[in-house]
Amino acid sequence: MASRLWASRAASFLKISTFHRRFSSVLKDLKYADTHEWVKADGTSATVGITDHAQDHLGDVVYVELPDVGASVTQGSSFGAVESVKATSDINSPISGKVIEVNEELSSSPGLVNARPYDSGWIIKVEMSNSGEVSSLMDSEQYSKFCEEEDAKH
């Protein structure tokens, strides 16, 4: 972490763009969207968050805009946003349904999205309207390859 910080500062002084080449972690039992959200299905409900790849590229999260409980979410559409490094970035739902719970902890500790993106950094829980949508998402292997290809393009 310290060496990365030094490298980033050196690059900034020398006016060079830096590129992230660390390998982001993925979990085998999750499914992934190409917009870098993960979902863990449990029967008809599902937990959603953003991936390690996403949080690493976004930077330190300082604010999470959460939807209201009861709000509808649609696969591929935005339901909230995270703020990091002067930017708000939309969070898109990997599945459709109704929000049954939001992670209130993120209001006081938005950094959980960075520190623990796959457990205590979860963002919403959804009662799915079409559990079949989960099968259209990427598994861990496909997602890892997707991230590598995306990073290699830039």
Place this chain on the structure above:
Amino acid sequence: MKRRLGGDIFQKREWVCNQCTLYVIKGSIDDRTFVSSLRLWLHLYKNCSGGGLNSSRLMTISRARDVGLPLMNIVRLKAMSILQQLHLEERLLRTSSDNWCIINDGTNASTIVMGVSGKPSELIELETVVRDRIPVIRRFTGGGTVIVDGGTVFVTFICNKDAIPGLQPYPRPIMSWTGQLYGEVLQRIGDFRLRENDYVFGNCKFGGNAQSITKYRWIHHTSFLWDYDVRNMAYLKQPIRVPEYRLATDKAGIGGGICISA
């Protein structure tokens, strides 16, 4: 001269040279049909005086089509209200599929603009702001709090995610790209650089910037404090999160402003 274009009224305005024309929007910009009928011409700035951007970044429409590159529409405004400008930007971000560069030379009234998560009690001197009736706006992008006025130059890029070859649509790469672009223009003035997410000349903050990234597009907007009234800075509190390079500066350097004349 006024002429109808796509059903909306635009006022023709002479651009910086006599070889091209820029249609400047006057009046209401709330009509969504206006956006779809807007036609702007890009021009190589190389031979124009007063151009603000490096000419190599711009291409004529015919040349751009020949090489298959996306176009960048330029909207140049003068003293537009910052609230109207933000409305326009969010509308273009969410409803247009074109790339845009918006330049607003000053805004019509001193206004405080906060980021999406800004808390007024932490960021502004509420008593004096209310007493002096300074408008306060919460914008849709991230970032900190600025107070803008007629001396502020606003520059905004609204782009599709694949518009810039090799640019990853994340905050730091976007900031790096815009920083390099501005550097090409502003290096002639001083030691301009992107430093810990601020645009600076040396140790002096010259401009803040903020972004919003959606599924297919991103916006990056900057308020350059080309000139400012130092008394306005008294309306702002010191932010909780201060970049390290500013921790050692005096109060005049914190919160904005340039240390050398432009």
